[in-house]
Amino acid sequence: xxxxxxxxxxxxxxxxxxxxxxxxxxxxxxxxxxxxxxxxxxxxxxxxxxxxxxxxxxxxxxxxxxxxxxxxxxxxxxxxxxxxxxxxxxxxxxxxxxxxxxxxxxxxxxxxxxxxxxxxxxxxxxxxxxxxxxxxxxxxxxxxxxxxxxxxxxxxxxxxxxxxxxxxxxxxxxxxxxxxxxxxxxxxxxxxxxxxxxxxxxxxxxxxxxxxxxxxxxxxxxxxxxxxxxxxxxxxxxxxxxxxxxxxxxxxxxxxxxxxxxxxxxxxxxxxxxxxxxxxxx
Ligand code: NAP
Numbered sequence: 001x002x003x004x005x006x007x008x009x010x011x012x013x014x015x016x017x018x019x020x021x022x023x024x025x026x027x028x029x030x031x032x033x034x035x036x037x038x039x040x041x042x043x044x045x046x047x048x049x050x051x052x053x054x055x056x057x058x059x060x061x062x063x064x065x066x067x068x069x070x071x072x073x074x075x076x077x078x079x080x081x082x083x084x085x086x087x088x089x090x091x092x093x094x095x096x097x098x099x100x101x102x103x104x105x106x107x108x109x110x111x112x113x114x115x116x117x118x119x120x121x122x123x124x125x126x127x128x129x130x131x132x133x134x135x136x137x138x139x140x141x142x143x144x145x146x147x148x149x150x151x152x153x154x155x156x157x158x159x160x161x162x163x164x165x166x167x168x169x170x171x172x173x174x175x176x177x178x179x180x181x182x183x184x185x186x187x188x189x190x191x192x193x194x195x196x197x198x199x200x201x202x203x204x205x206x207x208x209x210x211x212x213x214x215x216x217x218x219x220x221x222x223x224x225x226x227x228x229x230x231x232x233x234x235x236x237x238x239x240x241x242x243x244x245x246x247x248x249x250x251x252x253x254x255x256x257x258x259x260x261x262x263x264x265x266x267x268x269x270x271x272x273x274x275x276x277x278x279x280x281x282x
Pocket of ligand 1: 139162163164165166167168169186187188189190193206207208209227228229230261262263265
């Protein structure tokens with residue numbers, strides 16, 4: 001079974017659009033997402049464009065603030081302070097990565113955590129690890145939704161995550177743990193990685209290396225979630241961290257790249273923006 005994140009995201013966005021269509025009458029306005037793009041990295045430009053398109057589909061107001069890569073940290077923090085103080089802004093997202101002269105951690109921590117739609121603010125991260133209400137990071141949230149829609153019973157399963165980044169590996173491990181999986185976190189220093197991954201009932205791969213996971217690293221019937229977004233060095237086309245063609249026949253469930261985790265990440269960003277908006281109305 002191939003889970004189409006694209007189709008699932010499309011149906012969830014339709015449901016959100018129907019809900020948002022009632023907001024003008026109920027609350028006098030619609031949710032407003034502010035996205036800050038620093039520089040012109042083609043990957044970042046494409047992500048920001050995707051977020052604006054999804055906002056339009058759902059009926060969320062989107063303001064994209066574009067600044068050159070030469071912007072100072074102080075100036076960027078000033079923009080965030082203005083957005084924090086603006087009651088008409090519900091969500092603030094700073095597209096990462098930022099240029100090297102800017103401290104990303106400082107910038108993320110400067111965002112009002114009630115407007116932190118990415119779920120990267122230290123307060124949201126702490127709340128996640130303490131099982132308190134919080135804004136969940138979009139990619140891990142989307143992964144759990146996909147597993148549930150595919151009917152995967154996570155409880156008691158042996159889940160292996162490759163990668164331990166703050167934005168994917170760590171939080172998805174925590175969400176799988178919260179779903180009562182037995183979670184193994186692996187990384188670049190893990191010994192005998194293939195031996196560990198081949199025992200996984202659920203394998204989540206977030207490394208950033210094209211087709212790194214080969215068929216011999218995956219057990220028969222495993223559920224495989226591919227987070228990676230890479231260029232295939234041979235074809236130049238987008239591909240994941242998993243060798244899809246070789247693994248799809250032996251996996252029980254697998255996500256494609258493109259059209260898998262990526263669209264669900266943007267869909268969850270829309271959901272988080274609506275959640276932040278609604279919390280302010282309560
Ligand atoms: P990252 O911050 O670069 O982290 C990569 C992780 O992979 C690190 O923990 C690293 O281990 C581990 N790793 C690297 N080489 C390895 C190896 N040979 N064996 C085992 N582990 C290895 O990357 P990220 O931000 O998590 O992103 C990962 C991928 O997902 C990228 O392709 C990114 O573009 C993609 N992504 C996609 C979405 C989406 O919505 N589809 C969202 C976010 C990210 P160490 O910690 O030991 O260095």
